[in-house]
Amino acid sequence: GDSVTQMEGPVTLSEEAFLTINCTYTATGYPSLFWYVQYPGEGLQLLLKATKADDKGSNKGFEATYRKETTSFHLEKGSVQVSDSAVYFCALSLSFGNEKLTFGTGTRLTIIP
Amino acid sequence: EAGVVQSPRYKIIEKKQPVAFWCNPISGHNTLYWYLQNLGQGPELLIRYENEEAVDDSQLPKDRFSAERLKGVDSTLKIQPAELGDSAVYLCASSLSGGAETQYFGPGTRLLVL
Numbered sequence: 546g547d548s549v550t551q552m553e554g555p556v557t558l559s560e561e562a563f564l565t566i567n568c569t570y571t572a573t574g575y576p577s578l579f580w581y582v583q584y585p586g587e588g589l590q591l592l593l594k595a596t597k598a599d600d601k602g603s604n605k606g607f608e609a610t611y612r613k614e615t616t617s618f619h620l621e622k623g624s625v626q627v628s629d630s631a632v633y634f635c636a637l638s639l640s641f642g643n644e645k646l647t648f649g650t651g652t653r654l655t656i657i658p
Numbered sequence: 659e660a661g662v663v664q665s666p667r668y669k670i671i672e673k674k675q676p677v678a679f680w681c682n683p684i685s686g687h688n689t690l691y692w693y694l695q696n697l698g699q700g701p702e703l704l705i706r707y708e709n710e711e712a713v714d715d716s717q718l719p720k721d722r723f724s725a726e727r728l729k730g731v732d733s734t735l736k737i738q739p740a741e742l743g744d745s746a747v748y749l750c751a752s753s754l755s756g757g758a759e760t761q762y763f764g765p766g767t768r769l770l771v772l
Contacts, residue, residue, distance in 0.1 A: 549700070591761070644689070645691070646761060648700025651700055
Protein backbone atom coordinates (compact mmCIF):
# COMPACT_ATOMS: atom_id res chain seq x y z
CA GLY A 546 0.00 0.00 0.00
CA ASP A 547 0.87 3.67 -0.10
CA SER A 548 3.19 4.84 2.64
CA VAL A 549 5.45 7.66 3.78
CA THR A 550 8.71 7.18 5.67
CA GLN A 551 10.12 10.10 7.60
CA MET A 552 13.41 10.77 9.27
CA GLU A 553 13.36 9.64 12.86
CA GLY A 554 13.27 12.37 15.46
CA PRO A 555 13.53 14.27 17.58
CA VAL A 556 15.88 16.73 15.90
CA THR A 557 17.58 19.49 17.88
CA LEU A 558 19.45 22.30 16.13
CA SER A 559 20.95 25.61 17.04
CA GLU A 560 19.41 28.78 15.67
CA GLU A 561 20.61 29.65 12.13
CA ALA A 562 21.63 26.05 11.42
CA PHE A 563 20.74 24.30 8.15
CA LEU A 564 17.80 21.92 8.34
CA THR A 565 17.03 18.77 6.38
CA ILE A 566 14.20 16.40 7.24
CA ASN A 567 14.15 13.37 4.98
CA CYS A 568 10.95 11.97 3.50
CA THR A 569 10.51 9.09 1.06
CA TYR A 570 7.31 7.60 -0.23
CA THR A 571 5.80 4.51 -1.82
CA ALA A 572 2.74 4.95 -3.99
CA THR A 573 0.92 2.99 -6.65
CA GLY A 574 0.15 6.07 -8.74
CA TYR A 575 1.43 9.62 -9.10
CA PRO A 576 0.85 11.32 -5.76
CA SER A 577 0.79 14.91 -4.68
CA LEU A 578 3.24 15.51 -1.84
CA PHE A 579 2.84 17.73 1.20
CA TRP A 580 4.60 18.97 4.28
CA TYR A 581 2.36 19.85 7.21
CA VAL A 582 3.52 21.52 10.42
CA GLN A 583 1.99 21.31 13.88
CA TYR A 584 3.02 24.06 16.29
CA PRO A 585 2.54 23.42 20.01
CA GLY A 586 -1.14 23.52 20.95
CA GLU A 587 -2.30 24.11 17.38
CA GLY A 588 -3.76 22.08 14.53
CA LEU A 589 -1.92 20.84 11.48
CA GLN A 590 -1.14 23.54 8.93
CA LEU A 591 -0.08 23.08 5.34
CA LEU A 592 3.51 24.28 4.95
CA LEU A 593 4.09 23.51 1.28
CA LYS A 594 3.12 21.11 -1.47
CA ALA A 595 4.14 19.82 -4.90
CA THR A 596 1.82 18.09 -7.33
CA LYS A 597 4.15 16.68 -9.98
CA ALA A 598 7.71 15.51 -10.49
CA ASP A 599 10.45 18.19 -10.28
CA ASP A 600 8.04 20.73 -8.75
CA LYS A 601 9.47 22.70 -5.85
CA GLY A 602 7.21 23.78 -3.03
CA SER A 603 8.31 26.68 -0.86
CA ASN A 604 6.97 28.72 2.04
CA LYS A 605 8.42 30.65 5.01
CA GLY A 606 11.96 29.84 3.88
CA PHE A 607 11.27 26.10 3.69
CA GLU A 608 11.67 24.21 0.41
CA ALA A 609 11.07 20.68 -0.84
CA THR A 610 11.49 19.24 -4.34
CA TYR A 611 9.42 16.36 -5.69
CA ARG A 612 11.98 13.77 -6.84
CA LYS A 613 10.29 10.96 -8.70
CA GLU A 614 13.51 9.08 -9.43
CA THR A 615 14.35 8.77 -5.73
CA THR A 616 10.70 8.90 -4.51
CA SER A 617 11.68 11.62 -2.09
CA PHE A 618 10.41 14.99 -0.86
CA HIS A 619 13.02 16.21 1.63
CA LEU A 620 12.30 19.38 3.59
CA GLU A 621 15.08 21.98 3.82
CA LYS A 622 15.63 25.39 5.34
CA GLY A 623 18.83 27.36 5.17
CA SER A 624 18.67 29.09 8.54
CA VAL A 625 16.22 27.92 11.20
CA GLN A 626 14.71 30.07 13.92
CA VAL A 627 13.41 29.28 17.38
CA SER A 628 9.89 29.85 16.04
CA ASP A 629 10.35 26.88 13.67
CA SER A 630 10.17 24.48 16.62
CA ALA A 631 7.25 22.18 15.83
CA VAL A 632 6.35 18.71 14.56
CA TYR A 633 6.68 18.27 10.81
CA PHE A 634 4.67 15.70 8.86
CA CYS A 635 5.30 14.54 5.32
CA ALA A 636 2.21 13.29 3.50
CA LEU A 637 0.96 12.13 0.13
CA SER A 638 -2.38 12.15 -1.61
CA LEU A 639 -3.50 10.31 -4.68
CA SER A 640 -6.19 11.99 -6.74
CA PHE A 641 -8.96 10.44 -8.77
CA GLY A 642 -11.06 9.00 -6.00
CA ASN A 643 -8.44 8.44 -3.35
CA GLU A 644 -8.09 11.84 -1.77
CA LYS A 645 -7.08 10.84 1.73
CA LEU A 646 -3.76 12.06 3.06
CA THR A 647 -1.30 9.36 4.05
CA PHE A 648 1.07 10.75 6.67
CA GLY A 649 4.49 9.86 7.95
CA THR A 650 5.04 9.52 11.68
CA GLY A 651 6.21 13.11 12.12
CA THR A 652 9.54 14.65 13.12
CA ARG A 653 9.77 16.82 16.20
CA LEU A 654 12.12 19.76 15.65
CA THR A 655 13.50 21.86 18.48
CA ILE A 656 15.59 24.94 17.80
CA ILE A 657 17.71 26.25 20.65
CA PRO A 658 18.88 29.88 20.80
CA GLU B 659 -12.32 33.74 8.01
CA ALA B 660 -12.93 31.19 10.72
CA GLY B 661 -11.01 27.95 10.53
CA VAL B 662 -12.22 24.44 11.24
CA VAL B 663 -13.88 24.37 14.65
CA GLN B 664 -13.88 21.31 16.87
CA SER B 665 -15.35 20.66 20.27
CA PRO B 666 -14.67 19.66 22.88
CA ARG B 667 -10.90 20.20 22.91
CA TYR B 668 -10.41 17.64 25.67
CA LYS B 669 -12.53 14.77 26.95
CA ILE B 670 -11.93 12.27 29.73
CA ILE B 671 -14.32 9.34 30.06
CA GLU B 672 -14.41 5.89 31.59
CA LYS B 673 -14.28 2.86 29.36
CA LYS B 674 -17.60 1.59 28.04
CA GLN B 675 -19.05 5.11 28.10
CA PRO B 676 -20.20 6.84 24.90
CA VAL B 677 -18.51 9.98 23.58
CA ALA B 678 -19.18 12.37 20.71
CA PHE B 679 -17.02 14.89 18.88
CA TRP B 680 -18.30 17.79 16.82
CA CYS B 681 -16.75 19.53 13.83
CA ASN B 682 -17.75 22.62 11.88
CA PRO B 683 -15.76 22.96 8.65
CA ILE B 684 -14.72 26.13 6.87
CA SER B 685 -17.71 27.75 5.19
CA GLY B 686 -18.15 26.54 1.64
CA HIS B 687 -15.98 23.46 2.02
CA ASN B 688 -17.79 20.46 0.60
CA THR B 689 -15.35 17.78 1.74
CA LEU B 690 -14.95 16.86 5.38
CA TYR B 691 -12.52 14.36 6.90
CA TRP B 692 -12.15 12.73 10.28
CA TYR B 693 -8.65 11.50 11.18
CA LEU B 694 -7.33 9.58 14.16
CA GLN B 695 -3.90 10.48 15.51
CA ASN B 696 -2.29 8.14 18.00
CA LEU B 697 0.56 9.39 20.16
CA GLY B 698 3.78 9.67 18.17
CA GLN B 699 2.08 8.80 14.90
CA GLY B 700 0.75 10.62 11.88
CA PRO B 701 -2.99 11.04 11.40
CA GLU B 702 -4.94 8.22 9.74
CA LEU B 703 -8.19 8.74 7.86
CA LEU B 704 -11.35 7.38 9.48
CA ILE B 705 -13.98 8.74 7.14
CA ARG B 706 -14.39 11.24 4.29
CA TYR B 707 -17.59 13.05 3.33
CA GLU B 708 -18.46 14.73 0.07
CA ASN B 709 -21.33 16.97 1.15
CA GLU B 710 -23.57 14.64 3.19
CA GLU B 711 -22.36 11.42 1.58
CA ALA B 712 -19.72 9.23 3.23
CA VAL B 713 -17.55 8.32 0.23
CA ASP B 714 -14.74 6.56 2.11
CA ASP B 715 -15.40 4.91 5.46
CA SER B 716 -13.25 1.85 4.91
CA GLN B 717 -11.05 2.60 7.96
CA LEU B 718 -13.91 3.37 10.36
CA PRO B 719 -14.41 0.60 12.97
CA LYS B 720 -18.13 0.32 12.43
CA ASP B 721 -18.82 -1.89 15.42
CA ARG B 722 -18.30 1.04 17.77
CA PHE B 723 -17.73 4.16 15.67
CA SER B 724 -20.35 6.12 13.76
CA ALA B 725 -20.40 9.47 12.02
CA GLU B 726 -22.93 11.72 10.40
CA ARG B 727 -23.05 14.90 8.36
CA LEU B 728 -26.78 15.31 7.93
CA LYS B 729 -26.98 18.66 6.17
CA GLY B 730 -23.61 18.55 4.50
CA VAL B 731 -22.12 21.11 6.86
CA ASP B 732 -21.12 20.18 10.41
CA SER B 733 -20.39 16.62 11.44
CA THR B 734 -20.43 14.43 14.53
CA LEU B 735 -18.20 11.43 15.25
CA LYS B 736 -19.38 9.04 17.96
CA ILE B 737 -17.81 6.16 19.83
CA GLN B 738 -20.03 3.75 21.75
CA PRO B 739 -18.76 2.10 23.84
CA ALA B 740 -15.30 3.60 24.24
CA GLU B 741 -12.31 1.34 24.89
CA LEU B 742 -8.96 2.13 26.46
CA GLY B 743 -7.29 1.92 23.05
CA ASP B 744 -9.45 4.75 21.73
CA SER B 745 -7.37 7.28 23.66
CA ALA B 746 -5.99 9.52 20.92
CA VAL B 747 -6.49 12.85 19.18
CA TYR B 748 -9.42 13.05 16.77
CA LEU B 749 -8.83 15.55 13.98
CA CYS B 750 -11.34 17.08 11.62
CA ALA B 751 -10.29 18.63 8.32
CA SER B 752 -12.10 20.19 5.39
CA SER B 753 -11.35 21.15 1.82
CA LEU B 754 -13.20 22.86 -1.02
CA SER B 755 -13.44 19.54 -2.82
CA GLY B 756 -11.48 16.32 -3.08
CA GLY B 757 -8.49 15.66 -5.27
CA ALA B 758 -5.32 17.48 -4.33
CA GLU B 759 -7.15 20.38 -2.72
CA THR B 760 -5.52 21.63 0.45
CA GLN B 761 -6.99 20.15 3.60
CA TYR B 762 -7.41 22.53 6.53
CA PHE B 763 -7.28 20.96 9.98
CA GLY B 764 -8.99 21.83 13.21
CA PRO B 765 -7.15 21.78 16.56
CA GLY B 766 -8.41 18.30 17.39
CA THR B 767 -10.16 16.68 20.33
CA ARG B 768 -7.88 14.87 22.74
CA LEU B 769 -9.67 11.83 24.22
CA LEU B 770 -8.52 9.96 27.29
CA VAL B 771 -10.34 6.75 28.17
CA LEU B 772 -9.76 5.52 31.73
